Amino acid sequence: MNIVVLVKQVPDSSSERTLHESDKTVDRDSASLVINEMDEYAIEEALKVKEAHGGEVTVLTMGPDKATESIRKALSMGPDKAVHVNDPALHGSCALVTSKVLAKALSTLEWDLVIAGAESTDGQVSALPAMLAERLGVAQLTGARKLTVEGSALTVERQTDDGYQVVQAATPAIVSVWDTINEPRYPSFKGIMQAKSKPVTTLTLADLGISPDEAGLGAATSEVVEAAPRPPKQAGVKIPDEGDGGVKLAEFLAAGKFV
Amino acid sequence: MAEVLVLVEHDNGVVKKVTGELLTAARALGEPSAVVLGAAGSAATASARLAEFGAEKIYAGESADIDGYVVAPKAEVLARLVRDLAPAAVLVAATSEGKEVAGRLAVKTESGLLTDVTSIDADGTAGQTIFAGGMLVKSRVRTGTPIYAVRPNAITAVPATGAASRQDIEVSVSDSARAATVTERVVEARGSRPELAEASIVVSGGRGVGSADNFKIIESLADSLGAAVGASRAATDSGFYPHQFQVGQTGKTVSPQLYVACGISGAIQHRAGMQTSKTIVAVNKDPEAPIFELADFGIVGDLFAVVPQATDEINRRKA
Ligand SMILES: Cc1cc2nc3c(=O)[nH]c(=O)nc-3n(C[C@H](O)[C@H](O)[C@H](O)COP(=O)(O)OP(=O)(O)OC[C@H]3O[C@@H](n4cnc5c(N)ncnc54)[C@H](O)[C@@H]3O)c2cc1C
Numbered sequence: 144m145n146i147v148v149l150v151k152q153v154p155d156s157s158s159e160r161t162l163h164e165s166d167k168t169v170d171r172d173s174a175s176l177v178i179n180e181m182d183e184y185a186i187e188e189a190l191k192v193k194e195a196h197g198g199e200v201t202v203l204t205m206g207p208d209k210a211t212e213s214i215r216k217a218l219s220m221g222p223d224k225a226v227h228v229n230d231p232a233l234h235g236s237c238a239l240v241t242s243k244v245l246a247k248a249l250s251t252l253e254w255d256l257v258i259a260g261a262e263s264t265d266g267q268v269s270a271l272p273a274m275l276a277e278r279l280g281v282a283q284l285t286g287a288r289k290l291t292v293e294g295s296a297l298t299v300e301r302q303t304d305d306g307y308q309v310v311q312a313a314t315p316a317i318v319s320v321w322d323t324i325n326e327p328r329y330p331s332f333k334g335i336m337q338a339k340s341k342p343v344t345t346l347t348l349a350d351l352g353i354s355p356d357e358a359g360l361g362a363a364t365s366e367v368v369e370a371a372p373r374p375p376k377q378a379g380v381k382i383p384d385e386g387d388g389g390v391k392l393a394e395f396l397a398a399g400k401f402v
Numbered sequence: 403m404a405e406v407l408v409l410v411e412h413d414n415g416v417v418k419k420v421t422g423e424l425l426t427a428a429r430a431l432g433e434p435s436a437v438v439l440g441a442a443g444s445a446a447t448a449s450a451r452l453a454e455f456g457a458e459k460i461y462a463g464e465s466a467d468i469d470g471y472v473v474a475p476k477a478e479v480l481a482r483l484v485r486d487l488a489p490a491a492v493l494v495a496a497t498s499e500g501k502e503v504a505g506r507l508a509v510k511t512e513s514g515l516l517t518d519v520t521s522i523d524a525d526g527t528a529g530q531t532i533f534a535g536g537m538l539v540k541s542r543v544r545t546g547t548p549i550y551a552v553r554p555n556a557i558t559a560v561p562a563t564g565a566a567s568r569q570d571i572e573v574s575v576s577d578s579a580r581a582a583t584v585t586e587r588v589v590e591a592r593g594s595r596p597e598l599a600e601a602s603i604v605v606s607g608g609r610g611v612g613s614a615d616n617f618k619i620i621e622s623l624a625d626s627l628g629a630a631v632g633a634s635r636a637a638t639d640s641g642f643y644p645h646q647f648q649v650g651q652t653g654k655t656v657s658p659q660l661y662v663a664c665g666i667s668g669a670i671q672h673r674a675g676m677q678t679s680k681t682i683v684a685v686n687k688d689p690e691a692p693i694f695e696l697a698d699f700g701i702v703g704d705l706f707a708v709v710p711q712a713t714d715e716i717n718r719r720k721a
């Protein structure tokens with residue numbers, strides 16, 4: 144079973160994140176950049192499927208030069224190779240364009256299964272895997288907390304607001320995963336060393352047959368027109384419990400008509 | 403007036419609260435038409451509720467195929483409506499599934515999509531919060547029929563009368579939309595408590611609660627307030643409470659009228675899921691806990707003393 148894992152590089156959610164003043168795109172220059180957390184679970188799941196059923200795992204990333212670091216980090220967990228879609232004209236691409244580019248890139252690769260994270264922490268659109276299923280006309284097995292592979296038959300437990308659904312499909316398919324699905328491994332020293340020599344293919348828009356004016360900020364289907372930090376919250380009341388803290392709390396709630 | 407399509411969130415026709423919010427938001431842009439997709443009988447059940455929030459029309463697409471396959475059938479039906487009616491916009495709820503429907507619809511209709519929308523202006527500009535709620539932006543769609551995935555609890559539902567005249571629409575689902583079959587649905591008990599994303603009050607517990615057994619203290623306070631129970635990741639990872647109740651960046655985003663955080667430090671990833679709550683209350687024994695920076699009302703103290711006492715006092719006041 145050949146698997147492509149979608150890995151996105153995002154600004155670290157524990158550090159300060161901003162938009163560029165000029166074009167209001169995510170500032171990836173001053174941020175500390177990491178692999179989108181959910182994608183580590185996607186990598187882990189791909190490696191598990193490979194360990195059980197054989198095949199190759201390819202990492203696919205669309206992102207600027209800096210994304211190379213995340214690609215190497217991903218490879219150090221165990222995947223065999225990577226494809227990096229990198230083109231200056233991609234700067235500022237919206238989700239719709241990203242899905243077009245990734246779908247094109249996927250069509251140049253041989254795979255049975257695509258595994259992605261269920262959402263990214265920067266755009267948090269959480270729609271990319273569904274968009275790819277739509278573009279590629281393959282089964283959408285998204286929001287998985289469990290994946291079972293038997294031959295070409297796939298079964299996932301799809302997390303819902305009040306529980307889960309059991310969903311079945313045959314390959315080719317796109318699976319997206321939540322962090323409930325597994326526990327990602329840490330790269331071993333050997334893995335880190337090996338990652339340095341694993342093949343990484345770079346693709347430009349021209350390689351994918353996409354014209355630069357179909358991509359990037361100019362082609363974005365939506366735009367940010369205004370951005371401002373959330374106004375700081377007015378300092379609230381903070382009182383030490385002197386034996387009647389619970390009563391005071393109830394009084395506050397009653398005053399706010401919550402009781 | 404321009405027609406605006408609203409995809410109704412419902413459970414066999416029982417309309418979810420967010421639908422009233424979507425219909426209210428849609429009225430800023432034009433005349434709302436509710437789209438009810440689901441099993442036979444759903445639209446009839448939903449009708450009265452939709453009329454109360456101003457739905458002029460109800461497009462009823464009833465077929466077992468809607469719930470029988472993952473997401474794709476809903477997107478196909480909506481795409482056909484968009485082509486036939488050329489609406490001013492399409493609104494869906496920003497739930498996991500709602501965003502996926504919106505994503506597929508955006509591809510089908512080559513339209514811009516805005517997710518986690520918290521407000522919509524008459525000119526179509528939408529408010530969004532990004533980066534864990536740390537930044538407020540205004541965005542607009544430049545291409546096609548604007549699609550908005552609106553965050554539950556962000557907009558106050560305002561009643562308005564609508565004719566709710568029903569029109570049945572055909573549900574014919576393509577083969578590729580049948581690629582992923584739903585074979586079973588499992589509801590994991592949350593008792594009689596409201597759904598986390600929809601609840602107007604949420605009481606959450608963190609690592610400070612200490613054990614699964616101790617979470618009963620959190621549940622009792624929640625029940626005294628008619629609230630949903632939430633948990634921090636430290637609490638779900640430690641097995642104190644099921645993962646589906648996790649609030650935060652990798653869990654649910656909630657925006658209730660009241661959020662009560664007990665034994666939660668207030669890490670940025672937790673704040674990501676709750677900082678747009680209207681009123682925030684914290685109980686924590688560490689006066690330096692960052693959650694107090696957000697709290698409108700904070701008690702510095704031991705939650706094992708404060709929370710049960712608050713529960714008793716609330717129950718006494720209600721009696
Ligand atoms: C990529 C990423 C994603 C994440 N996503 C999420 C997410 O979605 N949701 C989330 O919640 N976290 C998330 N986290 C984890 C987050 O960073 C914190 O680790 C987590 O929120 C801490 O949970 P906590 O506040 O319960 O625990 P702690 O930080 O350990 O805080 C426990 C608090 O309880 C207080 N306390 C202890 N005993 C008592 C007592 N008896 N009475 C009163 N107070 C007491 C302590 O003073 C302390 O402030 C994520 C982290 C990363 C890196």
Ligand SMILES: Nc1ncnc2c1ncn2[C@@H]1O[C@H](COP(=O)(O)O)[C@@H](O)[C@H]1O
Nearest residue numbers: 149150205259260262263268269270271
């Ligand atoms: N630029 C990208 N390159 C590779 N994968 C991506 C990219 N953007 C999104 N993805 C994948 O799609 C998932 C969902 O992203 P999103 O829809 O942006 O929240 C992520 O977890 C990634 O697996």
